[in-house]
Structure formats: C-alpha cells, structure tokens
Amino acid sequence: MYNILRLKLQIFGFSSCLLFFVIPSSYALTSQEILERVDKIRAPDKTFTFDVKATVYGADDKLEAILSVRVKDAKKSLVVFKSPHSNKGRTILMVEDNMWIYIPGTSNPLRISPQQQMISRISNADLARVVYNIDYGVEAMEDVDTDGTPSIKMTLTAKTKGAAYKGLILWIERNSFKPIKTEFYAVSGKLLKTAYYKKYREILNKERPTLLEIHDAIKTSEITTLEYENMRIEDTPDAHFQKAFMERAGAFLQ
Amino acid sequence: MPVIAHGGDFDYKFNGKIIEQFTYYHLKKDYFLNPNHGLLDISPWKNRFYAGINLDLMRQDTRFISKFRPTLLSDDNKTVLRTIIDDLYIDQGITDKFFLTVGKRNIRDGVALGTNPTDFLGEGKEVDFTKREEERRIEREGNYLVGLDAFYKNVAWTAIFAPRIKHWQKEEDRVLLKANYFLESVDVDMSLHYFNADISGIGFNVSHTANDNLVLYTEAAFRQGSDKKKVRLISTGSPNSYAISNMDDKEIFAHIATGGHYTFQNGINIICEYIYNGDGYNQRDWDEFKEFVVYSGDQFKKGLFLNSITTNLLEANQIIKFGQMRKNYLFTRVSNPSIFNKIDGSLVLFINLDDSSFIVNPSLDYKINQDSTLGLSSNIFAGNKTKEFGMMHWDKDVTLIYKHYF
Numbered sequence: 220m221y222n223i224l225r226l227k228l229q230i231f232g233f234s235s236c237l238l239f240f241v242i243p244s245s246y247a248l249t250s251q252e253i254l255e256r257v258d259k260i261r262a263p264d265k266t267f268t269f270d271v272k273a274t275v276y277g278a279d280d281k282l283e284a285i286l287s288v289r290v291k292d293a294k295k296s297l298v299v300f301k302s303p304h305s306n307k308g309r310t311i312l313m314v315e316d317n318m319w320i321y322i323p324g325t326s327n328p329l330r331i332s333p334q335q336q337m338i339s340r341i342s343n344a345d346l347a348r349v350v351y352n353i354d355y356g357v358e359a360m361e362d363v364d365t366d367g368t369p370s371i372k373m374t375l376t377a378k379t380k381g382a383a384y385k386g387l388i389l390w391i392e393r394n395s396f397k398p399i400k401t402e403f404y405a406v407s408g409k410l411l412k413t414a415y416y417k418k419y420r421e422i423l424n425k426e427r428p429t430l431l432e433i434h435d436a437i438k439t440s441e442i443t444t445l446e447y448e449n450m451r452i453e454d455t456p457d458a459h460f461q462k463a464f465m466e467r468a469g470a471f472l473q
Numbered sequence: 474m475p476v477i478a479h480g481g482d483f484d485y486k487f488n489g490k491i492i493e494q495f496t497y498y499h500l501k502k503d504y505f506l507n508p509n510h511g512l513l514d515i516s517p518w519k520n521r522f523y524a525g526i527n528l529d530l531m532r533q534d535t536r537f538i539s540k541f542r543p544t545l546l547s548d549d550n551k552t553v554l555r556t557i558i559d560d561l562y563i564d565q566g567i568t569d570k571f572f573l574t575v576g577k578r579n580i581r582d583g584v585a586l587g588t589n590p591t592d593f594l595g596e597g598k599e600v601d602f603t604k605r606e607e608e609r610r611i612e613r614e615g616n617y618l619v620g621l622d623a624f625y626k627n628v629a630w631t632a633i634f635a636p637r638i639k640h641w642q643k644e645e646d647r648v649l650l651k652a653n654y655f656l657e658s659v660d661v662d663m664s665l666h667y668f669n670a671d672i673s674g675i676g677f678n679v680s681h682t683a684n685d686n687l688v689l690y691t692e693a694a695f696r697q698g699s700d701k702k703k704v705r706l707i708s709t710g711s712p713n714s715y716a717i718s719n720m721d722d723k724e725i726f727a728h729i730a731t732g733g734h735y736t737f738q739n740g741i742n743i744i745c746e747y748i749y750n751g752d753g754y755n756q757r758d759w760d761e762f763k764e765f766v767v768y769s770g771d772q773f774k775k776g777l778f779l780n781s782i783t784t785n786l787l788e789a790n791q792i793i794k795f796g797q798m799r800k801n802y803l804f805t806r807v808s809n810p811s812i813f814n815k816i817d818g819s820l821v822l823f824i825n826l827d828d829s830s831f832i833v834n835p836s837l838d839y840k841i842n843q844d845s846t847l848g849l850s851s852n853i854f855a856g857n858k859t860k861e862f863g864m865m866h867w868d869k870d871v872t873l874i875y876k877h878y879f
C-alpha cells in the first residue's frame with residue numbers, strides 16, 4: 220500500500236513537473252510582462268542602434284529611404300535619413316512623449332504632434348519608437364489560433380500622450396512570444412494599418428524579425444516594408460538627444 | 474559598450490538641387506509709391522536659375538560645411554550672375570560635448586512660421602518671399618562669425634561673436650548668447666537669447682505638445698530701439714515739409730509671435746499665429762505716413778517740386794516693409810502634404826488686423842518623382858490703396874518653380 224502511494228506521489232510529482240514545462244510560460248507572467256518579452260524580441264536592449272531600409276510601394280510609385288536609428292534608455296531615439304537625396308540629413312528626435320523633426324537647412328527643428336508623426340508615408344512613429352510597452356498597456360488577452368499557430372491575441376491601449384495610435388491588437392506566438400502581426404487603430408476605432416513581422420533571423424542571441432510589412436487599411440494599394448539591418452548594442456551620449464544637437468546628428472550617425 | 478564612433482577617417486557629403494524659378498508680377502498701373510511708374514523701374518518678371526550646392530567634408534571630429542548658390546538672375550532690366558554663400562565654416566568637435574565653429578554661417582532661430590522675432594542674426598538678410606515659410610530662411614546668406622556650443626543632458630549653451638569686417642560684414646559687432654533647455658517634467662522646450670548689437674535685446678522661444686494633434690508655441694523678443702522710421706508733417710506749404718525720424722532708441726519694443734498648429738487625422742494641418750510688433754505704427758503714425766505718400770504721389774504726377782517730392786517717395790519706399798508696418802497681424806495656413814499622394818498644397822492668409830488688408834498665398838507642389846518637384850504659387854495682395862498691402866507695387870504675382878535634387 221505504501222509502495223502504491225509512493226508510486227502515485229511520484230507519478231503526481233512527475234506529472235506536475237511535466238505540466239509545468241508543458242504549460243506555456245505565459246501563464247506564469249503578467250500581461251505587461253508578456254508585452255515586455257515581445258519587445259525584447261524586437262529590441263535587444265534599452266540602448267542599441269540599427270539601420271532601416273524603408274520602402275513604400277504605392278499604386279503608381281515606389282519610395283525608398285535608408286535611415287539610421289539610435290535608441291537610448293528605450294525612451295529616446297534619434298533617426299537620421301541617409302537617402303534619398305531630397306531627404307538626406309532629415310532627422311527625427313523622440314524623447315519620452317515629445318518629437319521633433321529637423322529638415323537640413325530649414326529653421327530650427329520643428330516640434331510635431333503625435334498625429335503628425337503618422338503623416339509622412341513612412342510613419343515617424345513607426346521609426347522612432349521600436350517597443351510597445353512604453354506607450355501601451357494591455358487591456359485584454361486571449362488564446363487564439365493564427366493560421367495554425369497557437370497564439371495570444373493582446374489588445375493594447377495607449378497609456379501616454381505620446382502614443383501615435385489609440386489602440387493596437389497584437390498577435391504573438393504563444394510559446395516563443397514572437398510577434399506575428401499588429402493592427403493599429405485610430406481614436407475613432409478605425410483600423411489604420413496592419414503590420415506583419417517576417418524574416419526572423421538570429422541577431423544578438425535571439426530570433427528577431429528583420430522585416431516589418433505594413434499594409435495600409437485606408438490606402439489599400441499601399442504597402443510599406445521596413446528591413447532592419449546592422450542591429451548592435453552601442454551607446455550614444457545623452458547630450459545628443461536634444462533639439463539643439465539635431466543639426467549635427469547626421470554627421471555622427473555613420 | 475562602445476561609445477558612438479565616427480565612421481571612417483574621412484567622409485564627404487555632396488548633394489544639392491537645381492532650381493528654375495520664374496515669377497510674373499502683375500504691376501499696378503498707378504499707385505502712390507510709384508506714380509505712373511515714373512519713379513521706380515520695376516520689372517514685371519524675374520527669372521532665377523540657380524543651384525543650391527552642399528559640400529560637407531568630415532574627418533574625425535572636424536566638419537567642413539559649405540552651402541552656396543551660383544545664381545543667374547534675370548529681369549527686364551538686367552542679368553546678373555553671382556554666387557551667394559550661405560554657409561562656409563569649420564565645425565570642430567573638441568569633445569563629444571563641445572563644438573567650435575568658425576566661418577560664414579546661416580544661423581536660424583525661432584519656432585514660429587509667420588515671423589521670427591528671435592532670429593537676431595537673420596535681420597536685414599535677403600529672403601525670397603515667393604517660397605514657403607519653412608523654406609525662406611534655408612537660402613539666406615550667412616554671417617561671418619565664431620561660435621561655441623556646449624551640450625549637456627537636456628541643456629545646450631551657445632555663444633556667437635559676429636564682428637564687423639570691412640567690405641565683408643558691414644553690421645557693427647554682434648554677440649549672441651543662447652541657452653536651449655528641455656524641461657522634461659512638463660514636456661516644454663525653451664530657449665533664452667541675449668543679443669548685443671546696434672539694437673540689442675533679449676528673447677525666448679517656448680513650445681509644447683498639448684495633445685495628440687496640437688503643438689503650441691510662443692516666440693518673443695524685447696528690443697531696445699528700432700530701425701523703423703516715422704514721418705511727421707512739419708508744415709504745409711509749397712511743398713509740404715516733412716520730418717523723417719528714428720524711433721526712440723531708449724524705448725523697449727516687444728515683438729511676439731504666438732500660436733500653434735493642429736493636425737487632423739487625414740493629414741491636413743492648420744497653423745494660426747498672432748503677431749505683435751511693438752514698434753509698429755499706431756493709427757496716427759500710419760495716417761501721417763499715408764498722408765505723406767498720398768501727397769507726394771499727387772505732387773509727383775503733377776510734376777511739381779520734383780526734387781523734394783522724388784526724395785520723399787524714395788524715402789517712403791525705403792520706410793515701407795510690407796508685413797511689418799503695423800502692430801497686429803494674423804498668420805494662418807492650411808496645408809495638406811499629400812493630396813493624391815503626389816501634391817503638397819497650402820493656403821496662407823496673412824492679415825493686417827489694424828487695417829484689414831491682407832495677402833492670400835496659395836501654393837501647390839507636385840512630386841514628379843523621388844528627386845523632382847514642380848511648384849506653382851501666387852501672392853494676392855488685397856486692400857484699399859491707402860492700406861498697407863494696398864500700397865504694394867503689384868496686386869498679384871505668380872511663381873512657377875522646378876526643383877531637381879541630386
């Protein structure tokens with residue numbers, strides 16, 4: 220009898236351990252922690268740098284730009300356009316909820332609102348802020364199946380005034396937290412665009428998406444791709460993340 | 474963790490644009506400042522063909538910046554080839570926080586669009602008013618100066634000395650001190666300025682993002698003295714006698730531009746600024762000036778007292794600076810940067826609130842391809858001929874401009 224009980228306990232203990240490993244680790248985390256895990260896939264650190272090739276495929280044209288991005292402490296970012304000629308040296312600075320744009324040779328850098336961040340065909344907001352957890356909180360979460368992949372559907376709402384969108388719906392792989400797609404919504408509830416995370420590659424010890432494909436829900440013939448390259452951990456002095464420095468930023472972001 | 478590193482031992486950047494710009498002026502047949510076109514020979518058209526060339530050389534912490542505009546300027550009366558140097562300076566990084574600048578540099582200060590009271594070093598420089606507000610100060614001749622910038626977290630300090638240089642820089646010695654702050658706790662960025670020159674002053678700029686769609690800002694300068702002149706009738710006679718005098722050089726005049734811009738979800742942006750010129754004419758000043766101009770214009774047409782009347786009218790043309798004569802103005806602009814994804818359109822209304830005359834400025838820029846644009850714009854001046862914008866030499870102008878970037 221004792222042996223049967225012992226056996227049952229062993230089976231129970233083993234099953235519990237097995238269950239622990241089988242149950243997705245997401246159940247052990249809060250929703251905000253899950254969001255932070257997702258962001259750690261997209262951003263290797265709070266301070267890092269990368270290059271982006273942005274391509275806008277319109278109905279009749281194609282627009283390409285190459286940009287260099289520096290992020291510091293997750294809340295500061297400096298984006299410099301390297302091409303095309305007409306945009307070369309254009310710089311975007313984001314500090315907390317504040318954003319400025321500098322166009323070479325113009326007046327001083329202009330402060331722009333979150334709404335203006337989205338106006339250019341390549342959204343300044345999409346370039347300058349890589350992570351979601353700073354500007355968005357998780358409102359709801361549910362298990363779903365996305366094209367055969369067990370996933371979590373997360374509903375995010377803006378929690379800062381610097382957030383470019385009022386709400387997001389984010390789908391992530393349940394086991395790995397890899398983002399699959401994000402829907403971006405305006406304050407009216409209107410779907411603005413959908414972004415798909417593709418071409419996962421190992422970068423800085425993690426599988427990360429190197430292609431973001433954005434489908435515009437309003438201009439349905441328009442697709443934007445952001446190809447991330449040269450991601451590395453590299454610091455930038457705090458003093459460079461201010462409006463007065465933007466004119467010199469282009470020379471320092473090589 | 475490596476600190477930001479400059480790429481390569483030597484680097485250069487060469488880019489620019491080629492511009493062909495033609496402006497037609499619909500000259501008035503008869504108006505007070507130039508009766509029967511007998512005083513000033515104003516061309517009804519102007520053509521400007523020029524290149525804006527940027528050549529930057531960079532080696533480690535040293536940058537050589539140059540921006541110049543070889544320009545072929547033609548009108549009815551002349552064709553002139555000249556090269557205007559906007560920037561020609563060396564920017565030397567001493568550490569990653571300190572930078573020394575020596576040479577000729579087009580410094581632009583201010584946050585407003587309709588006017589920039591704190592743009593001290595830009596005073597008296599020629600700008601092209603057929604261009605959009607953001608573009609006007611891009612192409613502007615620089616000042617010879619030496620400057621030092623120091624960057625710390627959330628604050629940057631600047632000191633600039635622009636000396637008088639015989640033949641090259643006629644202004645008296647000028648000193649500009651600036652401090653730029655970002656007040657993180659209230660999301661406000663501001664700058665404070667001190668300017669020492671013929672007309673010294675202090676100034677500040679403040680801007681803040683109020684919500685998702687709205688940015689608010691204020692730009693203000695307080696100057697001791699003014700370069701404006703006033704006209705006073707001394708005595709009536711044959712001819713009338715007038716005195717033209719400077720403003721009180723001890724008085725402090727405020728110059729303010731305050732407003733904001735709002736962006737709608739569809740991309741349409743509205744800007745609205747109230748502009749106050751402390752040294753602007755009050756009603757008496759304007760009536761005296763108006764009477765001076767009307768009287769002189771009438772006498773000129775009659776062919777009377779031509780020497781003194783011609784001098785009066787030339788003085789009047791020197792005194793009048795359109796858009797700055799009175800105290801209160803309103804600048805508004807509606808723009809849509811992406812009409813059919815190809816056209817950037819805007820409409821400006823600039824109103825003299827003291828006399829209700831105004832300028833309307835519509836413009837369209839068509840993006841031919843990634844490197845070329847074609848633009849069409851116009852200025853339409855409205856107001857009775859005794860009001861500020863009614864005194865303009867033409868009632869409308871139209872500009873066609875082609876730009877190619879390389």
